[in-house]
Amino acid sequence: MVIARTVNMLHAILEQARGFDDVELLLSKGNDALTRFMNNHVHQSTEVAWRNLRIRVLLDGRSGVVETDRLDQDSLAAAIERAGEIARAQPAPETPAQLEASRPMADSTAWHETTAAAMAFDRARIVQQLGDLARPKGATFSGAISTSEKTTCIVNTRGTEAYQESTQAELNLLAQRGELSGYSYWIGGDISALPLNDLADEALSLTAAEAVLQRLEPGVYPVVLDHYAAGMMIGYLGYMGFGAKQYLEGRSFMTRRMGKRVASTRITIRDDARNPSGLSSMFDGEGVVRRPVDLIQAGVAVGVVTDSVSARALELKNSGHAFPMPNSEGPAASHLFVEPGKSTLPRMIGSIKRGIYVRKFHYVNVVDPMTSLITGMTKDGTFLIEEGKLVRPLSNLRFTQDVLGALKSCSALSSASRLVEGVYGPVHSPAMLIKKFHFTGVGEE
Numbered sequence: 208m209v210i211a212r213t214v215n216m217l218h219a220i221l222e223q224a225r226g227f228d229d230v231e232l233l234l235s236k237g238n239d240a241l242t243r244f245m246n247n248h249v250h251q252s253t254e255v256a257w258r259n260l261r262i263r264v265l266l267d268g269r270s271g272v273v274e275t276d277r278l279d280q281d282s283l284a285a286a287i288e289r290a291g292e293i294a295r296a297q298p299a300p301e302t303p304a305q306l307e308a309s310r311p312m313a314d315s316t317a318w319h320e321t322t323a324a325a326m327a328f329d330r331a332r333i334v335q336q337l338g339d340l341a342r343p344k345g346a347t348f349s350g351a352i353s354t355s356e357k358t359t360c361i362v363n364t365r366g367t368e369a370y371q372e373s374t375q376a377e378l379n380l381l382a383q384r385g386e387l388s389g390y391s392y393w394i395g396g397d398i399s400a401l402p403l404n405d406l407a408d409e410a411l412s413l414t415a416a417e418a419v420l421q422r423l424e425p426g427v428y429p430v431v432l433d434h435y436a437a438g439m440m441i442g443y444l445g446y447m448g449f450g451a452k453q454y455l456e457g458r459s460f461m462t463r464r465m466g467k468r469v470a471s472t473r474i475t476i477r478d479d480a481r482n483p484s485g486l487s488s489m490f491d492g493e494g495v496v497r498r499p500v501d502l503i504q505a506g507v508a509v510g511v512v513t514d515s516v517s518a519r520a521l522e523l524k525n526s527g528h529a530f531p532m533p534n535s536e537g538p539a540a541s542h543l544f545v546e547p548g549k550s551t552l553p554r555m556i557g558s559i560k561r562g563i564y565v566r567k568f569h570y571v572n573v574v575d576p577m578t579s580l581i582t583g584m585t586k587d588g589t590f591l592i593e594e595g596k597l598v599r600p601l602s603n604l605r606f607t608q609d610v611l612g613a614l615k616s617c618s619a620l621s622s623a624s625r626l627v628e629g630v631y632g633p634v635h636s637p638a639m640l641i642k643k644f645h646f647t648g649v650g651e652e
Contacts, residue, residue, distance in 0.1 A: 223287065231494075233261040235359050236259070237356055240354050266291065268302075308363075346382050375394065376397070388586075413587070413588040430644040434636050437639040438625070439629065446631060448576060449511055466508065475503060477546075480541070497526070551623070559592045562591075563646070569583060569585070570584050580607065581607075582605065589604060
């Protein structure tokens with residue numbers, strides 16, 4: 208079996224790495240393929256096979272790390288020796304490094320033959336189908352479609368043996384007609400589940416208006432954030448404050464708010480890496496089983512994600528959210544799920560007398576993580592809402608808004624959720640109705 212062969216190979220390397228307190232090996236290998244297209248035609252197609260072995264040795268509480276893609280005997284011996292030299296050169300740490308011991312695990316439920324076997328021809332055929340849908344509408348499609356497969360295996364001298372195979376397919380889709388544009392996105396493990404016609408229809412529908420872009424004065428407006436905009440906003444919230452290291456260092460909006468209300472009672476957010484509705488991941492960069500973590504429960508801040516270091520500092524159980532150690536980032540919430548509501552996107556739009564519909568956010572940046580303040584632009588589908596209807600397309604607007612403030616004024620969420628782009632990883636998010644959202648400028652497009 209591939210699993211046994213890979214694990215046995217890493218154990219053989221462990222035998223070669225004697226003379227240290229502990230050793231951890233992280234092997235990653237895969238195949239990434241990408242097809243870019245513009246104006247309904249493919250303009251670039253690439254594919255790369257790769258592998259990487261990360262060797263981490265511990266000596267007197269110090270860590271030494273070396274990465275290599277050469278797995279012959281001499282190269283491995285040189286890499287192990289170099290890792291030892293790095294460990295010996297480190298200053299004595301305040302907290303000695305140590306490895307995690309986890310039960311053996313292996314998983315391939317996130318691997319799909321249809322995605323792994325996809326070729327450049329298959330991706331080009333999808334582009335051709337998109338062109339056939341766009342041309343009758345007088346529109347064009349641009350974007351990218353990618354397919355990949357990945358194997359991750361972690362073995363250490365504490366008994367950890369963790370193995371996972373997975374595949375991923377992703378489509379970024381931009382429809383354009385004149386100065387109007389519309390966006391759709393899909394990500395999943397099985398490319399055969401790609402809802403191509405639905406995604407194309409959604410993007411094209413945002414370019415169907417027979418009107419030029421109009422400017423709207425900046426101000427505070429009620430907004431309907433489609434899944435893509437809402438998910439990106441939640442992704443940045445996670446980036447700013449759901450990690451335990453940020454919490455411990457006082458750099459998180461959660462630091463002074465744990466146990467307090469930070470959002471509407473409608474808002475519940477959790478990290479759930481093993482949920483098959485997302486891109487499931489069984490273990491983290493230390494080989495620790497990932498556990499679901501409640502972060503905001505009915506509007507109340509209730510938790511952060513941990514790795515081995517932060518879990519010991521907080522005297523909590525390790526939730527399995529580490530990047531490969533050592534690192535300066537700390538743990539990260541990378542599989543966010545927002546609990547859906549009971550409304551629908553049309554119903555939320557229909558409830559607004561005058562406001563703004565936002566399909567997507569673009570060029571988002573953090574202003575102040577302690578107040579959850581971000582700034583950015585709307586893009587590829589911004590419309591004025593009047594009397595419950597989308598009445599005209601708008602020039603892109605710049606916003607500056609604290610995410611928690613937006614979530615406090617959330618008055619409805621859709622019952623349907625989507626897996627959309629986030630920051631550390633995709634976010635499973637419903638659409639949201641926000642009563643007050645701050646727009647500070649108007650784009651020139």
